[in-house]
Amino acid sequence: MAVFETHSDEETQALGERLAQTLEPGALVLFTGGLGAGKTAFCRGIARGLGCTDEVSSPTFAIVNVYRGPRPFAHFDLYRASSREDLEAAGFYDYLDMGCVVAAEWSENAAELLAAETAVRVDIARTGETDRRITIEGGAL
Ligand SMILES: Nc1ncnc2c1ncn2[C@@H]1O[C@H](COP(=O)(O)OP(=O)(O)OP(=O)(O)O)[C@@H](O)[C@H]1O
Ligand SMILES: [Mg+2]
Known part of the structure; x- marks a missing residue:
């Protein structure tokens, strides 16, 4: 487990970019x-680190945004839809099988379903207006 403190949006993106360098195809x-x-x-930093140049936006309404690039990135948001059926329909397991790096915001909403997955688990806690404590488990950082 590794704990980081960031003090700006850009620093958090930079940490995502660093993590991306360590991720294998099919990483979750x-x-x-x-x-x-x-x-x-x-996730914006992960996309950059994977070489995806499309603009990253919140996939809240689409459930998933896919960014093409040398290392494709499937970016999920489970805020509103988080059942097994929702994930299957949105291609969650297919993207993993295809070797995309897959990220999911609001994974707590599918905690039981995702408990057995091998994954890098990133928790972000707000500790101040622009301060965040970021805990990364299961990763190589
Ligand atoms: N250290 C920091 N790291 C990340 N974001 C920060 C930091 N400090 C301030 N911010 C601001 O906090 C907000 C984070 O928004 P972001 O959409 O990334 O959060 P989120 O966790 O994806 O939210 P949601 O739950 O709506 O999906 C942005 O406005 C960003 O500029
Ligand atoms: Mg978000």
Whole structure:
């Protein structure tokens, strides 16, 4: 387990970019943390680190955004839809099988379903206006 403190959106993105360098194809990154913690910011960094140049936005309404690039990235948001059926329909398991790096915001909403998955687990806690404590488990950072 590794714990990091960031003090800006950009620092959180930079940490995501660093994590991306360590991820294998088919890696799963599961995020927990409250509203506005910085999960999407972290994912923006992952996308950059994977070489995906499309703009990253919150997939809340689409469930998943897929960014193409040398190392494709499937970015899920389980805030509103988090059942096994929702995940299957959105291609969650297919993206993993295809070797995409897959990230899921609001993984706490599918905690039971995802408990047995091998994953890098990233928790982001807000400790101040622009301060975040980021705990990474199961990763190589
Ligand atoms: N250290 C920091 N790391 C990340 N974001 C920060 C930090 N400090 C301030 N922020 C701000 O906090 C907000 C984080 O928003 P972001 O959309 O990344 O959060 P989220 O966890 O994805 O939220 P949601 O639960 O709505 O999906 C942004 O406005 C960002 O600029
Ligand atoms: Mg978000």
